[in-house]
Amino acid sequence: MGLTWKQRVFTALLGTAAVSGLTALLLILVGTINVLLPPDTKFGIVFDAGSSHTSLFVYQWPANKENDTGMVSQALACQAEGSGISSYASNPARVGESLQGCLEEALALIPKAKHHETPMFLGATAGMRLLSRKNRSQVEDVFAAVRQALGQSPVDFRGAELLTGQDEGAFGWITINYVLGLLVKYSFSGEWIRPLEETLVGALDMGGASTQITFVPGGPILDKTTQATFRLYGADHTVYTHSYLCFGRDQALSRLLAELVQAFSSFYYTFHFLNLTSKPSLSEANATVWQFCRRPWKLVEESAPADQDPWLRDYCASGLYFLTLLVEGYGFSEETWGGIEFRQQAGGTDIGWTLGYMLNLTNLIPAEVPAQRRAQSFGVWTAGVVFLVLTLAATLGAVGVQLFWIQD
Ligand SMILES: *[C@@H]1O[C@H](CO)[C@@H](O)[C@H](O)[C@H]1NC(C)=O
Numbered sequence: 001m002g003l004t005w006k007q008r009v010f011t012a013l014l015g016t017a018a019v020s021g022l023t024a025l026l027l028i029l030v031g032t033i034n035v036l037l038p039p040d041t042k043f044g045i046v047f048d049a050g051s052s053h054t055s056l057f058v059y060q061w062p063a064n065k066e067n068d069t070g071m072v073s074q075a076l077a078c079q080a081e082g083s084g085i086s087s088y089a090s091n092p093a094r095v096g097e098s099l100q101g102c103l104e105e106a107l108a109l110i111p112k113a114k115h116h117e118t119p120m121f122l123g124a125t126a127g128m129r130l131l132s133r134k135n136r137s138q139v140e141d142v143f144a145a146v147r148q149a150l151g152q153s154p155v156d157f158r159g160a161e162l163l164t165g166q167d168e169g170a171f172g173w174i175t176i177n178y179v180l181g182l183l184v185k186y187s188f189s190g191e192w193i194r195p196l197e198e199t200l201v202g203a204l205d206m207g208g209a210s211t212q213i214t215f216v217p218g219g220p221i222l223d224k225t226t227q228a229t230f231r232l233y234g235a236d237h238t239v240y241t242h243s244y245l246c247f248g249r250d251q252a253l254s255r256l257l258a259e260l261v262q263a264f265s266s267f268y269y270t271f272h273f274l275n276l277t278s279k280p281s282l283s284e285a286n287a288t289v290w291q292f293c294r295r296p297w298k299l300v301e302e303s304a305p306a307d308q309d310p311w312l313r314d315y316c317a318s319g320l321y322f323l324t325l326l327v328e329g330y331g332f333s334e335e336t337w338g339g340i341e342f343r344q345q346a347g348g349t350d351i352g353w354t355l356g357y358m359l360n361l362t363n364l365i366p367a368e369v370p371a372q373r374r375a376q377s378f379g380v381w382t383a384g385v386v387f388l389v390l391t392l393a394a395t396l397g398a399v400g401v402q403l404f405w406i407q408d
């Protein structure tokens with residue numbers, strides 16, 4: 001004789017409860033790594049209209065991480081043709097043309113369906129700041145031509161503006177600290193934590209026509225015009241930021257050489273050329289620059305890369321200029337120098353003000369720490385709930401069978 005009906009039903013209900021309970025558990029575990037739906041990607045475009053040239057950057061981030069953190073990465077960097085937009089002061093109609101090539105590259109990268117929801121910004125820096133001192137109406141004309149050209153693109157063009165030196169410094173500071181993951185971190189215990197304020201890094205930026213320095217000072221800031229305050233991830237940050245117009249590389253060289261050289265950016269290129277990017281000591285850096293400057297030009301030319309570096313003749317002057325700026329200007333000494341690192345990129349992203357600017361304008365850095373959010377998709381969550389209910393029902397059924405089924 002086999003099992004009675006009561007025993008069979010009881011076993012079946014218990015089996016159902018066990019299987020669906022296990023399924024619910026699996027869904028909860030698997031669901032949190034979100035293997036079911038690849039996240040939708042969002043894009044943003046920023047034009048960096050510098051003094052010597054304009055660059056375009058495309059950033060991307062998963063849509064479901066909007067207002068979260070640590071997720072924005074650089075998808076494209078493009079150098080626009082021609083020189084900076086301020087050089088079109090006497091011929092503003094042509095400025096749009098110079099931006100077209102990069103814009104087309106960006107539009108080809110971003111799926112068509114997303115064009116209308118992709119924000120685009122243009123920020124102009126020192127070159128236009130200088131022009132605005134000379135002739136404000138020319139600045140307005142250039143911006144009008146830029147707006148006219150970019151406004152016709154299929155993306156969500158949000159405007160073109162002149163950044164102050166302080167903005168440029170502050171956004172550069174946000175960029176580098178964001179990219180290095182120093183503003184907020186996702187801990188192993190699954191919480192957003194703020195790393196210590198002491199780990200934040202300062203930013204020194206050498207542009208074509210201005211130079212910025214931005215850092216969290218040890219004491220109070222006396223001159224309030226050099227102070228920038230913002231709230232990121234629930235923490236208030238007060239940074240000292242100062243921008244020196246006309247102390248950019250080109251400006252300094254043009255004073256030295258009485259001619260404007262086409263520029264490329266930053267400390268980085270010069271120090272890269274001189275092989276000084278791997279944390280040299282001050283005396284090493286100084287010795288290398290001086291050694292380079294003392295070499296006969298014939299020898300320099302012979303040993304330079306074959307593809308004829310057009311800036312070869314400037315490395316000595318700019319190297320000496322950077323050393324002087326850092327040592328005499330900012331007061332770095334052998335002891336403090338060790339902390340300086342010359343970088344163009346961090347984590348695959350170019351370091352400059354553009355990323356910080358976009359993060360701010362798109363609210364991608366919330367003022368408060370992100371709330372804990374489950375990474376489960378709605379479908380997985382629903383299925384999990386259904387299986388949990390089924391488990392409960394089967395268990396109750398099994399109990400009912402034991403209690404109320406009169407043996408036949
Ligand atoms: C992100 O924040 C903005 C404003 O702070 C809000 O309008 C938007 O709905 C938020 N997005 C998400 C996905 O929470």
Ligand SMILES: *[C@@H]1O[C@H](CO)[C@@H](O)[C@H](O)[C@H]1NC(C)=O
Binds near residue numbers: 089
């Ligand atoms: C500024 O530029 C405009 C347009 O090029 C020109 O008409 C005007 O005379 C200039 N003003 C000054 C003060 O140079």
Ligand SMILES: *[C@@H]1O[C@H](CO)[C@@H](O)[C@H](O)[C@H]1NC(C)=O
Binds near residue numbers: 283286287327
């Ligand atoms: C750099 O080297 C030059 C020449 O050797 C020397 O005169 C100068 O004092 C050095 N500067 C620093 C900051 O070490």
Ligand SMILES: *[C@@H]1O[C@H](CO)[C@@H](O)[C@H](O)[C@H]1NC(C)=O
Binds near residue numbers: 171230
């Ligand atoms: C970021 O943008 C807001 C406006 O959305 C502005 O008030 C704030 O000053 C900006 N932050 C910085 C660092 O400039």
